[in-house]
Amino acid sequence: MAATARPAPTPEPTARKHAVVIGAGVAGLTAARALGDTCERVTVIERDTLPDAPAARRGVPQSRHLHVLLARGALALDELFPGFLDELTAAGASRADTQGDAHWYLDGHLVCRAPSGLIAYGASRPLVEHQIRARVAALPNVEIVGPAEVLGPVTTPDRGRVTGVRVRPRADGAEETVLDADLVVDASGRGSRAPAWLEELGHARPASTRVRADVVYVTRRFRRDPRLLDGRASAAFVPFPRLPRGGAVLAEEHDRFAVVLTGQFGEEPPTDHAGMLAYADSLPGPDIAEVLRAAEPLDAPVKMRYPAGVRHHYERLDRHLDGFLVTGDALCSFNPTYGQGMTAAAQQAIVLRGLLAEGADDLPRRFFRAASQAVDTPWLLAAGGDLRFPEAEGRRGPVDGLLDRYLTRYRAAASVDPVLGRTFLAVAHMVEPPARLMAPGHVLRVLRAAGRTGGAGGTGANRPRAPKAAP
Numbered sequence: 507m508a509a510t511a512r513p514a515p516t517p518e519p520t521a522r523k524h525a526v527v528i529g530a531g532v533a534g535l536t537a538a539r540a541l542g543d544t545c546e547r548v549t550v551i552e553r554d555t556l557p558d559a560p561a562a563r564r565g566v567p568q569s570r571h572l573h574v575l576l577a578r579g580a581l582a583l584d585e586l587f588p589g590f591l592d593e594l595t596a597a598g599a600s601r602a603d604t605q606g607d608a609h610w611y612l613d614g615h616l617v618c619r620a621p622s623g624l625i626a627y628g629a630s631r632p633l634v635e636h637q638i639r640a641r642v643a644a645l646p647n648v649e650i651v652g653p654a655e656v657l658g659p660v661t662t663p664d665r666g667r668v669t670g671v672r673v674r675p676r677a678d679g680a681e682e683t684v685l686d687a688d689l690v691v692d693a694s695g696r697g698s699r700a701p702a703w704l705e706e707l708g709h710a711r712p713a714s715t716r717v718r719a720d721v722v723y724v725t726r727r728f729r730r731d732p733r734l735l736d737g738r739a740s741a742a743f744v745p746f747p748r749l750p751r752g753g754a755v756l757a758e759e760h761d762r763f764a765v766v767l768t769g770q771f772g773e774e775p776p777t778d779h780a781g782m783l784a785y786a787d788s789l790p791g792p793d794i795a796e797v798l799r800a801a802e803p804l805d806a807p808v809k810m811r812y813p814a815g816v817r818h819h820y821e822r823l824d825r826h827l828d829g830f831l832v833t834g835d836a837l838c839s840f841n842p843t844y845g846q847g848m849t850a851a852a853q854q855a856i857v858l859r860g861l862l863a864e865g866a867d868d869l870p871r872r873f874f875r876a877a878s879q880a881v882d883t884p885w886l887l888a889a890g891g892d893l894r895f896p897e898a899e900g901r902r903g904p905v906d907g908l909l910d911r912y913l914t915r916y917r918a919a920a921s922v923d924p925v926l927g928r929t930f931l932a933v934a935h936m937v938e939p940p941a942r943l944m945a946p947g948h949v950l951r952v953l954r955a956a957g958r959t960g961g962a963g964g965t966g967a968n969r970p971r972a973p974k975a976a977p
């Protein structure tokens with residue numbers, strides 16, 4: 507067979523002099539931190555006018571909604587920005603043992619409470635981003651510029667390597683300009699145009715996996731009275747097939763509680779107070795309803811829809827645009843119910859920093875492969891959770907049914923066995939691998955607990971109630 511002629515490889519630049527990051531969200535800022543170690547200069551270009559104080563903004567519509575920083579994400583941010591967690595706590599974030607100081611309802615069962623050492627942080631997304639931005643802005647070789655929109659990459663004539671980006675400042679009559687760069691990182695979020703940009707340049711679009719989630723989020727903030735929830739910082743209700751309703755309450759800065767109600771596959775939380783209360787009353791525990799009944803509301807409820815988890819498989823491309831990377835939600839966007847996005851973004855930044863320290867050769871292939879491995883676990887947890895619902899479209903493997911039955915029993919057993927509870931939460935917080943749930947000792951514990959849990963679906967106070975009539 508005749509060999510196919512391949513285009514001559516574009517020679518590698520010896521060092522990365524200037525890197526451009528598209529978007530100053532959590533992924534863009536953490537990527538800038540990673541690049542700052544090895545690139546001479548880093549420019550982060552943001553479309554929004556960035557506020558001086560923590561505030562929600564247009565380019566990040568999810569910023570008004572409850573955001574939890576998982577234990578793994580907290581550790582990752584502290585690794586990238588030493589002292590970050592102390593700063594976040596000093597700025598008012600709550601800090602709590604996720605098993606000892608919180609209520610978790612899994613399939614309607616309240617996870618057995620015990621100190622776990624798994625620490626999660628409660629802060630609004632604007633505060634988390636503000637604290638990260640302050641640290642990035644203080645780096646001597648990083649500049650955050652805007653408001654300006656990146657319109658696409660500029661490349662060498664053979665379209666093999668990126669040489670910069672086209673930028674249009676957001677000002678009346680502003681002209682499009684080109685900013686030279688030898689590395690471009692797209693962190694523009696879920697709406698990333700990178701697949702289309704690649705196609706326009708004659709490259710292949712990455713394949714994508716989509717798992718329908720059909721989530722509706724309603725968030726509202728309340729004044730936190732420490733007597734509420736017996737002083738606990740949070741409670742979380744994970745939706746499950748028999749009750750596709752969920753929610754969470756989380757203490758955050760300014761002595762506030764953020765409350766979110768979620769619905770999936772046709773369930774939709776209302777936005778009026780009476781309706782929200784009735785919805786909260788239909789959850790398998792009293793926590794959110796208690797806050798809604800007693801606490802003073804501080805703002806109006808906001809609603810957001812999230813149709814599907816989407817993962818772009820850049821790692822499967824045969825040919826990469828050299829010097830062009832994609833990270834954060836632009837690479838993989840998870841059903842937000844699992845609270846993984848900021849953690850995954852920070853982990854990808856750590857991956858990038860490690861790879862850059864090893865050298866710049868063949869970076870896209872190396873990065874996409876390693877980032878894909880980093881994304882595997884959160885994707886497995888989020889997509890796996892969604893695929894429990896018969897309505898979720900997505901590929902199910904032959905052993906999924908068996909696994910689902912085991913994990914259903916596991917969730918029930920976690921209500922009577924604190925060790926099982928800790929491992930489940932450690933996996934959910936991404937500090938232990940999902941395989942731990944299937945460790946032989948854990949399988950035995952699940953079997954032993956069977957007689958004490960009343961089976962799947964909860965017992966007594968834990969039993970999920972059927973949703974009340976639609977409020």
Ligand SMILES: Cc1cc2nc3c(=O)[nH]c(=O)nc-3n(C[C@H](O)[C@H](O)[C@H](O)COP(=O)(O)OP(=O)(O)OC[C@H]3O[C@@H](n4cnc5c(N)ncnc54)[C@H](O)[C@@H]3O)c2cc1C
Nearest residue numbers: 529531532533553565568573574656695834835842847848
């Ligand atoms: C309802 C909801 C709740 C969530 N809850 C949680 C949670 O509890 N915990 C958690 O960890 N994660 C949560 N997430 C996910 C989390 O918000 C994101 O995964 C995380 O912040 C990383 O986002 P990002 O930086 O990749 O993208 P984004 O936050 O979307 O930021 C992208 C940035 O790029 C800018 N931009 C876009 N296009 C351009 C352009 N062409 N030029 C210049 N700038 C551009 C935008 O203005 C924006 O600032 C939630 C998401 C949703 C939708």
